Amino acid sequence: MMKKLQFMICILGLLGLNACSDYLNKESSDEVIVKTVSDYSELLLGAGYPEPTGSLYNTLYLLDDDYMLNENSLDDEEDYSGAVSAFPFYTWQANMWERQEVNASTYGESYSPTYTRLMGVNAVLDGIDEAIGEIEDRDQVKAEALALRGYYYFMLVNLYGEPYNYNKQALGVPLKLTANMETNGTARSTVEDVYKQIVSDLKAASDLFEKYPKRRGSYRINLPATNILLSRVYLHMELWDEAIAAATKAIENGGVLTNYVNLKSSSTCISNYNYSEVEWVYGNGNTPTRSLPGMVVSTELRNKFLENPNDTRINLWFLINRTNWNITKKRISYPSGTPRTPTNSIRMSEAYLNRSEAYAQKGECVAAWNDLSHLRENRYKEYSETAITDATVLLKEIREERRLELCFDEVRWFDLRRYGMPSISHLYKVRKSASWQTYTLNEKDPLYTLPLPSDVMNENSALQQNESAKEPLRQGR
Missing domain, CATH: 1.25.40.390 (Serine Threonine Protein Phosphatase 5, Tetratricopeptide repeat)
Incomplete structure (x- = not known):
């Protein structure tokens, strides 16, 4: 078990190198051993915390009613690339993750990267209880990891599961609570069960934090x-x-x-x-x-x-x-x-x-x-x-x-969901000389729950797709 954990942490260390390049002690050229509380703390910072250079939830802001396209950014001669890339999210298209015009570095899907972060968090939780160091520091790292896991699952279940107060028995997301990298065969838990885990993690984190x-x-x-x-x-x-x-x-x-x-x-x-x-x-x-x-x-x-x-x-x-x-x-x-x-x-x-x-x-x-x-x-x-x-x-x-x-x-997109999923509209065009077209997200629209990316579906045969993936192409009016 420990050998497997060490291998997992080696991989996770590589994932976090951009954020924290020198934080692990290398005992050989191909193995990284995490022993101390300080090691786990740095592992969590590099592989568990949200990256300052990433774009994990950028698409979230294109869905709600607090942004609009800036007409002054548009050109009369050619289509504006920013508008073209934002189109499938800003107009709530069912194939938003698969469209070729999307700039993945700006509007990448958030499902897989969030699970990558969860893998780092879970690696810390898998080993922190046996880490060498002061008990207060160990509790601190464990509390941070639990709180982060609660945060990530809250984001996931509100992107890819129906609102809790609308249908808590709907499918949420798979619950991965260890650093085991295997995903195929893990089915989606219900929204209610995911929320139970979120509450459990956040309460446990709070109890640990409160000791000091x-x-x-x-x-x-x-x-x-x-x-x-x-x-x-x-x-x-x-x-x-x-x-x-x-x-x-x-x-x-x-x-x-x-x-x-x-x-x-x-x-x-x-x-x-x-x-x-x-x-x-x-x-x-x-x-x-x-x-x-x-x-x-x-x-x-x-x-x-x-x-x-x-x-x-x-x-x-x-x-x-x-x-x-x-x-x-x-x-x-x-x-x-x-x-x-x-x-x-x-x-x-x-x-x-x-x-x-x-x-x-x-x-x-x-x-x-x-x-x-x-x-x-x-x-x-x-x-x-x-x-x-x-x-x-x-x-x-x-x-x-x-x-x-x-x-x-x-916060806003998730609030709209719990407020009853009201109808909202966006104005869209790609050139300044073009006429504005109105795209509408209807009340209780299926696209208030985002479809799972097809790559994710292909990697895990146990996943069941959301009904929103079956929605027809949306046309402006």
């Missing part, structure tokens, strides 16, 4: 971030009391909200540890100019921000050039040739929004309003507002604020 003083920084997940994720999961499961408890634990152990009112409008990169509310910085957050070429903030989302001119996020998060907005001020924009660092973040503001929504769902309007207004007083200049006491109205306000606060944070 909070750690923050170094791009590692921690106690508050884990509980924010757990409260997010509970919202999807509509377990309101559990969501409140997890969010409360995050608030009790996390940093205070950053008061945006006191920041200069020239401030950039909210997703870094210089801001008190940021608990985890990870992965490769998208910017339209790099990860999603030709995309800008949608008119609908812009207008929602502009409804309140005292909203400080407008100037702190968005680079506004006449009629175009992009999010390069919420994310790091790297000069060519410079090393990249992670740019996504989980922030304390989500804990307040998650708890506020759960309180509103229970009809506890005073508590819900207190959390919502606490966030708003840290976002709006000259903030003064009468408390909302109607639960239905308050829930709508919370969800509107959630859309603003968590835009481009891997």
Whole structure:
């Protein structure tokens, strides 16, 4: 068993070399032995954590209603390559993963790379209990690995499985809980069973983290971030009391909200540890100019921000050039040739929004309003507002604020799914001189659950494809 584990870790070490090239001790030219807690920690960083240079979930942002094509990027003479490559995702085509025009380096499928990350996480979990080192450090690495596994399965099941509150007995994704690389013959677990595993992993991670003083920084997940994720999961499961408890634990152990009112409008990169509310910085957050070429903030989302001119996020998060907005001020924009660092973040503001929504769902309007207004007083200049006491109205306000606060944070598409999968539309064309065509995702559309990539289906004979794969070609109108 140990020899097999050592072989697995050798392979995983190679997978993670781009992120952390010198972190393992080599005892021969073809074998890497992981012995100490420090070894496992570096293995997790290199082969388990999201890569800062990857594009794991770029396609996620093309599906929802917060982005639109930038007409100023289009040309009159030839088709714009950014629009052509985005087409199958932006218009919700059933064969999105197989179309030849897709630039795989920008819009690669997320299923296989996520399982590659899970393989690294599971390799750590397979061996960490026997690692040489201090018990606190061992628990820390184990907690990080468990939290990451919960995060990855949450992403997978919400991309490729139906929404939990719509059909939890639907097929989710295969549960791989060891570093065994064999995938053929592993069937898809139900959405409900995947969620049970997510909750189990996140709770176990939280319990381990909670034994010791909070750690923050170094791009590692921690106690508050884990509980924010757990409260997010509970919202999807509509377990309101559990969501409140997890969010409360995050608030009790996390940093205070950053008061945006006191920041200069020239401030950039909210997703870094210089801001008190940021608990985890990870992965490769998208910017339209790099990860999603030709995309800008949608008119609908812009207008929602502009409804309140005292909203400080407008100037702190968005680079506004006449009629175009992009999010390069919420994310790091790297000069060519410079090393990249992670740019996504989980922030304390989500804990307040998650708890506020759960309180509103229970009809506890005073508590819900207190959390919502606490966030708003840290976002709006000259903030003064009468408390909302109607639960239905308050829930709508919370969800509107959630859309603003968590835009481009891997949340909106999943929220639309749990809100009942409403109909949304995108305008599309490839040349400036062409007429706009409207593509529509209908209410409860099958494409709210993405098809599995055909390469994945071919590699695992036990997989059953989603009904969305049978949808006909979508035409613009």
